[in-house]
C-alpha cells in the first residue's frame with residue numbers, strides 16, 4: 001500500500017527532515033502540504049514537489065491518510081484536533097503539548113476519533129541509543145541506580161523563545177527527548193521533579209535557556225538532566241544527547257551523536273563535527289508510515305508524548321515554586 | 330622549618346614529599362597505626378609517633394600537617410593551634426560546620442596560621458580555565474558544569490566507605506569543585522542534591538548537585554565513586570560570548586601494558602605531566618604566607634564555606650528539598 005502523507009506546518013525545522021524522509025520511503029508519498037504561513041508553505045511545496053493547499057479544510061478533505069504536524073508548540077493541539085476530526089493518522093512533533101490539559105485532550109480526542117497519534121521522538125531510532133537500551137535490557141548492568149544526562153543545543157531562534165508560541169524555553173524544548181529515552185530504556189515512570197532554570201546565556205530572551213532538572217523514577221532511580229541552549233555559535237555542532245547510567249554491575253555512557261568526522265575548513269573558520277551515523281528521522285517516519293498502513297497505533301504513542309509533557313510542566317512548576325513537585329504515575 | 334605529619338596514609342606520604350620539596354624538613358610522623366608512622370618516618374629519618382596529640386607539642390615541630398580521615402581534622406587542628414604550631418589541613422576542613430568554626434577560633438586565638446588544602450585552586454588546568462573566563466573569552470558566565478570521580482576509594486580500615494566518616498563523594502571529592510565554584514563565581518544561594526550512597530550489594534556513591542549561585546549562575550556538579558576503575562574530571566563553562574570545555578580523558582600521554590602482575594592486560598592509563606605538582610604549589614603558597622611574603626590563596630573561611638556547601642547538599646539529598654546556604 002502507498003501511505004499518503006500530508007505535512008501540517010513547517011514552523012519546526014524538523015519538518016524538513018521528516019518531509020525528506022517521506023520522499024525517500026518507497027511505500028509513502030508526500031501528498032500535500034498545508035501551512036498557516038502560506039509563503040513558507042508554498043516554498044516547501046516547491047522544494048518537496050508536493051501541492052500546497054492553503055485552506056486547511058480542503059487540505060484535510062484531500063486524499064491524505066496521515067499528517068505530520070510540525071507547527072509551533074502551542075498550535076499542536078488545534079491541529080491535532082482538526083486532523084483527528086478528519087480521521088487522519090497523526091505524527092506530532094515534540095513536545096506534544098505545552099500543558100498537561102492540552103496533552104490529555106489530544107490523546108482523548110484521537111482515541112475517540114479512532115485515529116493513531118504518535119509523538120516524534122526520533123532519538124529512539126538512533127543506533128547508539130538502541131544499542132544502550134538493548135544492553136540494559138539484557139541485564140548487563142543489573143539494576144540502574146542513577147543517571148546524568150544532557151540535551152544541550154544552540155539557541156534555535158524565532159518562535160522558540162516566544163512563550164505564547166513555544167510555551168517555554170530550553171527546558172520545554174530539551175527535556176522531553178531524554179525523559180522519553182529514560183522511560184523507554186528503564187520501563188519506569190517519573191515520580192518527582194525539581195528544576196533550577198533561567199535566562200542565563202542569551203540575556204534578551206523571553207524564555208529560559210538553561211534548565212537543570214533533577215528527577216526521580218520508580219524505585220528511587222535518581223537522574224539529573226541538563227536541558228539547554230548553551231552551545232555557542234562557534235561550537236562545532238548544534239548540541240548533544242548524552243546519558244551516563246550507573247548500574248549495579250557497571251556503568252555505561254553514551255554520547256548519541258559522537259560518530260563524527262572533525263572538519264576544519266578555512267572557508268568556515270569554525271571547527272565542525274560532521275555526524276556520519278544513521279538517519280534517525282527516517283526510522284521514525286518509516287515506523288509511522290507502517291502504522292498508518294496497518295491503521296494501528298504508532299509505536300511511540302501520544303501517551304508517551306504526554307508523559308514527557310507532564311515531567312516538563314512539573315519542572316517549570318518546581319522551578320517557580322523552588323520545591324520538588326510529585327508526579328502521579 | 331620542621332613539619333610533623335599526622336596521618337601517614339596516601340595524603341600523608343604525598344605532603345611529606347611536597348614539604349620536603351619546599352625545603353622543609355619532616356621531623357615527626359604520627360599515625361594510630363604504628364607501622365604506618367614508622368614506614369613514613371623511616372623515609373625521612375623522622376621520629377615515628379603513635380600519639381599524634383603528643384606530636385603537636387614536640388619542640389622539633391613548627392608546622393603540623395593534618396592528613397587523617399576527615400572527622401579528626403578539627404581536633405588535631407585545635408590541638409596544634411593550642412601548641413602554637415602553624416597548620417596545613419587537608420580538605421574537607423571538618424566533618425561539621427561547628428568543627429570548622431572551632432578550628433578557626435583556635436587558630437585565631439593562638440595567632441597561628443591555618444591553611445586548608447583546597448588544591449584545585451592550584452591545578453594548572455583549573456587556573457587556565459579561570460584565566461580564560463577572566464579574559465572574557467566566554468563572555469558573562471551563566472552555566473557551569475563539572476564532573477569528578479572514578480572508583481570508590483578505600484583508605485585505612487575502609488574509612489572512605491563509612492559515610493558517617495567520609496560523607497561519601499559529596500563531602501570528600503566534589504568539595505574540590507564546590508570550593509572552586511565559590512573561588513571563581515562567588516557564594517552559592519541554595520543547593521539541591523541527589524546522592525546515591527549505597528552500601529549494598531556494593532559500596533557505590535554518585536552525587537548530582539545543583540547550586541544556584543548568588544549571581545544567578547547555575548552550577549551542576551556530578552561526583553562519582555560508582556565507576557569500576559579510573560578517574561576523570563570534566564568541566565564546561567557557558568557564557569553569552571562563548572563556552573569552554575576541559576576533559577582529563579583528553580590527555581597527552583596514554584599507555585597500556587601488555588601484561589600486568591596478575592597476568593591480566595592493563596587498562597589505558599592516561600597521564601598529563603606538569604613541571605610542578607599543584608600539591609607543591611599549594612605548599613609553596615602556604616610557606617610563602619608563613620614567611621610573610623603574601624596572603625594564601627585559600628583562607629580557613631573558604632574551607633568552612635566549602636564544607637557548608639557539601640553538608641547543605643547532603644541535607645538536601647536527605648530531605649529531598651533545596652537547602653538555602
Ligand SMILES: NC(=O)c1ccc[n+]([C@@H]2O[C@H](COP(=O)([O-])OP(=O)(O)OC[C@H]3O[C@@H](n4cnc5c(N)ncnc54)[C@H](O)[C@@H]3O)[C@@H](O)[C@H]2O)c1
Pocket residue numbers: 335336337338339340341359360361362365381396397398399401419420421446448483484485486488501
Ligand atoms: N587533596 C586531595 O587531593 C586529597 C586526596 C585524597 C584524600 N584527601 C584527604 O586527605 C585526608 C586523608 O586521606 P587519605 O587518602 O590519605 O586516607 P588514608 O586512609 O590513606 O590515610 C589516613 C591515615 O590516617 C591514619 N589515622 C586514622 N585515624 C587517625 C587518628 N585519629 N590519628 C592519627 N592518624 C590516624 C590512618 O591510619 C591512615 O594511615 C582525608 O581528609 C581526605 O579527604 C585529599
